[in-house]
Amino acid sequence: MIPREIKKAYQNQTRSISGLPGPNYWQNYSDYTIEATLNANESKLNGHELVIYHNESPDTLSRIVVRMYQDFYKKGNARSWKIDPSDVTNGMEFDNLKVTDFSGKDIYKRDYASVTNLTVVLSQPLLPGDSLMLEMDWSFLIPQKSWNRMGNYGNDIFMIAYWYPQIAVYDDIDGWDKIEFNGVTEFYNDFNNYDVTITVPPGFMVWATGDLQNGADLFSKSVLNKIEEACVSDEINMLFTAQDCRKGKVLKNRKKKSEWHFKAEYVTDFTFGLAKEVNWQGSSLVVDTVTGRRAFVDAVYPDSMITFPQAAEWCRWSVDFMSKELPGVPFPYSHMTSWSNGRRTGGMESPMMANDGDPTSKASAAGLFFHEISHSYFPFYMGTNERKYAWMDEGWAAYFTRFIYDSLFSDYHYAERMISTFERVSGTEKEVVLMTPSYLIADWQSYRSHAYNRSSAAYTFLRDMLGDDLFKQGLHTYMMRWHGRHPMPYDFFASMEEGTGQSLKWYFSPWFFEKAYADMGIKKVTLDNKVTIQNYGGLPLPVQLSCEFEDGTTEEIYRTAAVWQSGLDAVVIDVESGKKIKSIRLGSERIPDVNRANNEFVLENERGN
Ligand SMILES: [Zn+2]
Numbered sequence: 001m002i003p004r005e006i007k008k009a010y011q012n013q014t015r016s017i018s019g020l021p022g023p024n025y026w027q028n029y030s031d032y033t034i035e036a037t038l039n040a041n042e043s044k045l046n047g048h049e050l051v052i053y054h055n056e057s058p059d060t061l062s063r064i065v066v067r068m069y070q071d072f073y074k075k076g077n078a079r080s081w082k083i084d085p086s087d088v089t090n091g092m093e094f095d096n097l098k099v100t101d102f103s104g105k106d107i108y109k110r111d112y113a114s115v116t117n118l119t120v121v122l123s124q125p126l127l128p129g130d131s132l133m134l135e136m137d138w139s140f141l142i143p144q145k146s147w148n149r150m151g152n153y154g155n156d157i158f159m160i161a162y163w164y165p166q167i168a169v170y171d172d173i174d175g176w177d178k179i180e181f182n183g184v185t186e187f188y189n190d191f192n193n194y195d196v197t198i199t200v201p202p203g204f205m206v207w208a209t210g211d212l213q214n215g216a217d218l219f220s221k222s223v224l225n226k227i228e229e230a231c232v233s234d235e236i237n238m239l240f241t242a243q244d245c246r247k248g249k250v251l252k253n254r255k256k257k258s259e260w261h262f263k264a265e266y267v268t269d270f271t272f273g274l275a276k277e278v279n280w281q282g283s284s285l286v287v288d289t290v291t292g293r294r295a296f297v298d299a300v301y302p303d304s305m306i307t308f309p310q311a312a313e314w315c316r317w318s319v320d321f322m323s324k325e326l327p328g329v330p331f332p333y334s335h336m337t338s339w340s341n342g343r344r345t346g347g348m349e350s351p352m353m354a355n356d357g358d359p360t361s362k363a364s365a366a367g368l369f370f371h372e373i374s375h376s377y378f379p380f381y382m383g384t385n386e387r388k389y390a391w392m393d394e395g396w397a398a399y400f401t402r403f404i405y406d407s408l409f410s411d412y413h414y415a416e417r418m419i420s421t422f423e424r425v426s427g428t429e430k431e432v433v434l435m436t437p438s439y440l441i442a443d444w445q446s447y448r449s450h451a452y453n454r455s456s457a458a459y460t461f462l463r464d465m466l467g468d469d470l471f472k473q474g475l476h477t478y479m480m481r482w483h484g485r486h487p488m489p490y491d492f493f494a495s496m497e498e499g500t501g502q503s504l505k506w507y508f509s510p511w512f513f514e515k516a517y518a519d520m521g522i523k524k525v526t527l528d529n530k531v532t533i534q535n536y537g538g539l540p541l542p543v544q545l546s547c548e549f550e551d552g553t554t555e556e557i558y559r560t561a562a563v564w565q566s567g568l569d570a571v572v573i574d575v576e577s578g579k580k581i582k583s584i585r586l587g588s589e590r591i592p593d594v595n596r597a598n599n600e601f602v603l604e605n606e607r608g609n
Contacts, residue, residue, distance in 0.1 A: 002490065005173045005174065006173070006488065006490055009022070009172050009173060009488075010022075012024055012172065014026065014172040015172070015488070015490070015491060016494075017494060018494055018498055019477075019478070019481065019490070019491050019492070019493070019494025019495035019496075019497070019498055020481055020495075021481060021482070021485060021491075024058070025172070025485070026056045026057050026058070026172065027056060027057075027171065027190065027191070027485060027486055028053070028054055028055055028056050028057055028169075028170050028190055029053075029054050029056070029190045029191055029192050029193075030051050030052065030053045030054065030167050030190060030192045030193075031051070031052040031054075031192065031193045031195075032049065032050075032051050032164070032192060032193070032194045032195065032196070032270070033049070033050045033051075033195045033196075034047055034048070034049045034050075034164055034194070034195070034196045034197070034270075035047060035048045035049075035196075035197045035199070036160075036164075036196065036197070036198050036199070037198075037199040037200075038158065038198065038199070038200050038201065038204065038274060039201075040156065040158070040200075040201050040204070040274075041201075042141075043141055043142045043143075043144055043152045044139060044140070044141050044142065045139065045140060045142055045160060045163065046137075046138070046139040047137070047138050047139070047164060048135075048136075048137050048138075049135065049136055049137075049138065049164055049165060050133065050134075050135045051133065051134045051135070051165075051167060052131055052132075052133055053126075053131060053132050053133075053134060053167050054131045055126045055127070055128060055129065055130055055131065055132075055170075056128075056129070057128060057170060057172070058128050059128065059170075059175075060125045060126070060127055060128065061122070061125060061126040061170065062121065062122055062125045062126075063119050063120060063121045063122060063176075064099070064119070064120045064122065064126070064132070064134065064167060065117050065118070065119050065120075065167070065168040065170075065176045065177070065178060066117070066118040066119075066120060066134070066165050066166065066167055066168065067116060067117060067118075067165065067166045067167075067168050067181060068091065068092040068094075068113070068116050068117065068118050068165055069092075069116060069162035069163060069166070069181050070089075070091050070092040070140040070162070070163065071091035071092050071113070071115065071116040071181075072091070072116055072148065072162070072181055072182070072183055073087055073088060073089045073091055073140075073141075073143055073146075074088075074089065074090060074091025074092075075088050075089070075090065075091075077091070077115050077116070078115055078180075078182065079182055079183050080182040080183050080184045080442065081146075081148050081182065081183025081184060082146070083143070083145075083146035083148065083183075084143075084145035084146045086144070086145055087143040087144065087145055087146040089140065089141045089143075090141075091140065092138055092139075092140050092165065093138065093139050093140065094136045094137065094138040094139075094165065095136065095137045095138070096135070096136055096137045097111065097120070097134075097135070097136045098133075098134070098135045098136065099120060099122065099132060099133070099134050099135075100132065100133045100135075101124060101126075101130070101132055101133075102130070102131055102132070102133070105124070106123075107122045107123050107124040107126075107132065108120065108122070108123065109121040109122055109123040114178070114180065115180040115181075115182075116180045116181040116182075117168065117178055117180060118165070120134070134167070136165065138164075138165060140163070142158060142160070147159075147341070147343070147346060148162075148183050149161050149162055149348040149355065150162055150163065150271070150348070150355070153341045153342050153343055154342065155302060155342055156203075156204070156274075156275060156276040156277070157273075157274070157275050157278075157302065157340075157341060157342045158273065158274040158275075159271070159272075159273045159274075159339065159341055159348075159355045160271060160272050160273070160274070161269075161271040161348060161350055161355065162181065163271075164270075166189070166269075167190070169188050169189065169190055169385075169486070171486055173488060177385075177387065179387045179388075179439045182439075184447065185386070185387045185438070185439050186379075186386040186387070186390070187268065187269065187379050187380075187386045187387075187393075188379075188384075188385040188386055188387045188388070188486075189268035189269050189383075190268065190383075191266045191267065191268055191383060191484055192266075192267065192268070193263075193264070193265050193266065194209065194210060194262070194263065194264045194265075194267065194270040195261075195262075195263050196208065196210070196261070196262050196263075196264075196270055196272075197259055197260065197261045197262075198259070198260045198261075198262075198272060198274075199257060199258070199259050199260075200257060200258055200259075200260065200274060201257055202254055202255050202256055202257055202258075203245075203251070203254045203276045204258070204274050204275070204276050205218075205250070205251070205260075205274070205275060205276070205278075206260035206262075206272050206273070206274055207272065207273045207275075207298075207300055207337045207339055207353065208260070208262045208270065208271065208272035208273070208352075208353065209262065209264050209267060209269065209270040209271055209272070209350060209351045209352045209353055210262040210263050210264025210265075210267070210270065210352065211262065211263055211264070211334055211335075212260065212261070212262055213261040213262065213263055214259070214260070214261045215227070217252070218251060218252060218258055218260065219250065219251065219252065220249060220250060220251065220252055222249065223239060223240055223249075223250055226238075226239045226240070226282075227239060227282065230282035230283055230284060230296065230298075231282075231284050231294065231296055232284065232294070233283065233284060234283065234284070234285060235283060236281055236282075236283045236312045236313060236316070237281065237282050237283060238279070238280075238281055239280040239281065239282050239298075240279070240280050241279050242277040242278055242279050242302060242303045245276065245277040245278065246277055264351070264352070266484065267333075267351040267352075267380070268351060268379070268380050268383060269350050269351055269380075270350075270351075271350035271351075271353050271355070272353070273300065273337075273339040273341075273353065273355065275300065275302070277302065277303075278300050278301060278302050278340075279299075279300070279301055279302070279303065279308075279309070280298065280299070280300050281298060281299045281309075281311070281312040282296060282297070282298040282299075282312070283296075283297050283298070283312055283316050284296045284297065285297065285316060285319060285320055287319060287320075287323040287330045287331040288323070288330035289324075289330075290330075293330065295319055295323075295331045295333060295334060295335060295336060296334065296335040296336070297312065297315045297316050297319050297335070297336050298312060298315075298335065298336070298337050298338070299311035299312040299315060299337075299338045299339075299340070300337060300338070300339045300340060301339075301340035301342075301358070302340065302342050304342065305340055305342070305358045306358055306360050307358055307359060307360065307361075307362055307365035307366075308340045308356075308358050308365070310362065310365075310366075311338050311340075311356075311365070311369055312338075314365070314366040314369050314370065314404070314408075315336065315338050315369050315370075315373060317366075317370075317404065317407075317408070318369060318370040318373045318374070318404060319331050319336055319373060321370075321403060321404070321407075322373070322374060322376070322377065322400070325403070326400050326403060327377055327396075327400070327472075327475055327476075327479060328472055328475075328476070329377065329381070329476070329479055331376065332376060332377070332380070332381045332483075333351065333352045333376060334352070335352055336352055336354070336373055336376065337352060337353050337354070338354045338356055338369050338372070338373070339353055339354060339355055339356065340356055340357075340358055341355055341356065341357060342358075343357050343358070344357050344358055344359060344360065345357040345359065347368045347371060347372045348372065349372040349373075349375035349376075349380075350380075351376065351380045352376075354369065354372035354373060354375075355372075356368055356369060356372060362409070363405065363408075363409035363412040363414075364412075366404055366405075366408060366409065367401050367404060367405055367409070367412070367414060370400070370401050370404040371397050371398070371400075371401045372397075374396065374397045374400045374401065375393060375397055377396070377479075378392060378393035378396040378397065379392065379393035381479070381483050381484070382479065382482055382483055382485075382487060383482070383483075383484060383485055383486045383487070384486070384487055385486065385488070386438070387437075387438060387439050388437040388438055388439065389437070389438060389488070389489055390438040390447070390450065390451035391434050391438075391450060391451055391452075391454070391455030391458075392455075392487075392489065392492065394451040394452050394455065394456075395451065395452065395454075395455025395456045395458065395459055396455075396456075396459060398418065398452040398453070398455070398456035399455075399456035399459045399460055401414065402414055402415045402418070402456075402460070413589075415460075415590050416589040416590060418452075418453060418456060418457070419457065419589065419590060419591070419592045420589075421448075421449070421452075421453050422449060422453035422454060422457050422518070422592050423518065423592050423593070423594050424445075424449075425445060425446065425449040425453070425454075426449075426454070426517040426518045426537070426539075426592060426594050427515075427517030427518070427519065427537055427594050430443060430445055430446045430449070431446065431449060431450075431454070431515060431517065432446050432449075432450050433512075433513060433514060433515055434450060434454060434455060434458070434511065434512040434513070435489065435512055435513050436450065438450065438451060454511070457518075457592060458511040458512065461540070461541060461542060461560070461561045462496075462504075462507065462561075464542060464560055464561070465507070465542075465560040465561045465562050466500060466502070470500050470502075471500070473499045473500055474495070474496040474497075474498075474499035474500040475496070475499070476499065477495045477496070477498055477499025477500075478491070478492050478495035478496055478499065481495055482495070489512070493505075493508050493512075506540070506564070506565055506567055507540050507561065507565075510538055510539055510540060511539065511540070514538070516537055516538035516539040516540075517537035517538070517539055517594060518537050518539050518541060518591075518592035518593050518594055519535075519536040519537035519539075519593055519594050519595045519598075520533055520534065520535050520536065520537070520541060520543065520586060520587070520593060520599070521533070521534050521536060521586065521595070521598030521599060522534075522584060522586050522598065522599060522600070522601045523570060525581060525584060525601050525603075529574065529575040529576070529577070529580075529581055530572050530573070530574055530575075531545065531572065531573045531574075531575060531581075531584060531601075532570055532571070532572050533563075533570060533571050533572075533573060533586065534569065534570045534598075535564060535569050535570065535571075536569075536595070536598075537594070538569065539592075540561040540564035540565075541561055541564075541591055541592065541593075542558065542559060542560050542561050542563075542591055543557075543558070543559045543563055543571070543573065543586065544556070544557070544558050544559075544586065544587060544588050544591060545557040545558075545573060545575070545584055545585070545586055546584065546585045547575055547577070547581055547583075547584050548581075548582045548583045548584070549577060549579035549580060549581060549582055550579065550580040550581075550582045551579060551580075553579065555575070555577055557573060557575065559571075559573065580603075581601075581603060582602070582603055583600070583601060583602045583603065584600070584601040585599060585600055585601075586599040586600075586601075587599050
């Protein structure tokens with residue numbers, strides 16, 4: 001059953017039933033020019049912002065919705081994420097709000113705030129194809145104890161994300177996205193252009209989304225040379241150490257405040273990290289074998305980190321794997337910085353920047369770095385709506401992460417852990433149908449299973465069934481059609497079907513639209529070796545049988561989830577060995593099953609012997 005909003009999109013031809021963007025597809029975007037200044041002592045960020053907002057839609061807009069993410073910390077506001085009382089602030093304070101049309105005419109009428117959204121009512125509507133300018137000064141206190149994806153981490157380390165007043169997405173499905181930022185809901189952003197200048201106190205350095213425009217004015221000659229070398233080298237280069245920072249070898253002038261100027265085009269967000277005494281490792285690799293394009297992969301961390309000194313190595317592995325294997329699309333950015341917040345835990349992606357903790361176990365660390373980097377594709381390259389469909393990015397990130405574990409840390413048993421977490425919720429009242437909009441899910445365990453576990457399992461067994469080549473044909477069809485755009489689940493399902501040439505509704509329905517759960521069992525074994533597998537939970541999963549015969553030999557039988565294509569709730573597997581079955585076990589630790597008690601069969605007449 002297709003929701004009314006989606007049907008309307010088909011009628012308007014912004015999208016199509018075949019999963020292609022329709023001939024009338026459009027999306028809006030902004031050009032941001034931001035000057036931000038860090039006051040480290042007061043843990044405060046001030047900014048001046050000028051936004052040019054382009055209305056590419058066929059609609060006349062009488063108002064503009066601006067996200068004030070920092071109102072998450074505002075006294076009295078609702079939150080789904082606990083914060084320390086000391087971090088409760090006045091939220092985003094702004095001044096001199098000015099809205100003009102392109103001739104410079106003032107078109108501001110009034111504004112009103114909800115929880116984290118500021119709605120600006122226009123005195124003259126914004127016509128299709130037209131743009132407006134929105135300008136303001138703002139400031140906020142950077143949280144010092146509650147690090148919801150950003151904050152002041154102490155020891156002169158700051159990560160600034162979810163920060164600037166940002167024009168919400170206006171799309172062909174919902175119009176204005178008015179979902180409030182509650183600390184859990186993450187990305188749904190337009191593809192914007194950014195020109196950001198960050199002024200920092202003496203000794204501070206900045207890493208950010210986009211490309212640094214004035215590195216030559218900031219770094220010492222020796223550091224510049226090393227960066228240049230790393231940009232063409234496959235080796236991991238130590239660009240500088242925290243000791244170098246202390247000795248004054250890194251910056252041209254560390255006694256004066258400095259301005260860091262970055263530009264980024266067609267990205268869904270802009271974040272930056274600030275630090276004074278850190279180590280910086282850099283490397284690069286060819287990410288596009290056709291054009292020879294290289295991406296710079298780097299890691300920034302203070303001395304106290306345990307696993308971060310190896311981060312650059314794992315991040316290189318990650319970018320290489322993603323470019324060549326899965327999703328098998330050249331890394332979309334010029335650089336990928338994995339940036340240590342100096343703490344043990346946490347991980348937050350943004351385009352070209354990941355804000356990472358430093359787990360003490362190497363396996364956890366490598367997995368974390370990989371996971372955050374993989375978000376470069378979903379949701380950033382693809383522009384999915386994580387507020388409504390978290391599984392469209394977290395599910396992929398959770399699935400892809402399995403490969404760094406399988407390759408480098410197989411004894412961590414990542415895939416098995418993901419499966420057992422899924423089993424805890426699968427088939428319970430807590431489990432929500434994947435198509436439930438994510439922002440409606442208040443329970444943390446339900447949300448985690450929806451965003452990460454059930455979805456990654458659905459992708460895992462889909463690829464297992466189609467095989468890598470056919471799966472990639474489907475995935476790449478979806479990615480090529482929708483990158484840089486805003487795909488919805490129906491665009492994904494239809495594109496996978498078109499790309500693979502297969503009808504997959506029978507697979508997508510129970511996984512994404514129903515509460516089917518993971519429970520299969522052995523129902524019957526006949527004397528002529530026909531094994532009936534009953535699918536009690538209705539979820540299409542692979543059938544793995546470990547058979548032991550009377551002569552002591554064994555055999556493994558594996559059928560992908562395709563055995564359930566007929567839609568029946570039982571299948572018969574013919575064990576064609578010609579030998580007498582002594583016992584059979586169904587399943588494996590890599591296949592979820594909430595009830596394994598019905599997975600064993602032992603031939604009755606053997607039991608008494
Ligand atoms: Zn994630």
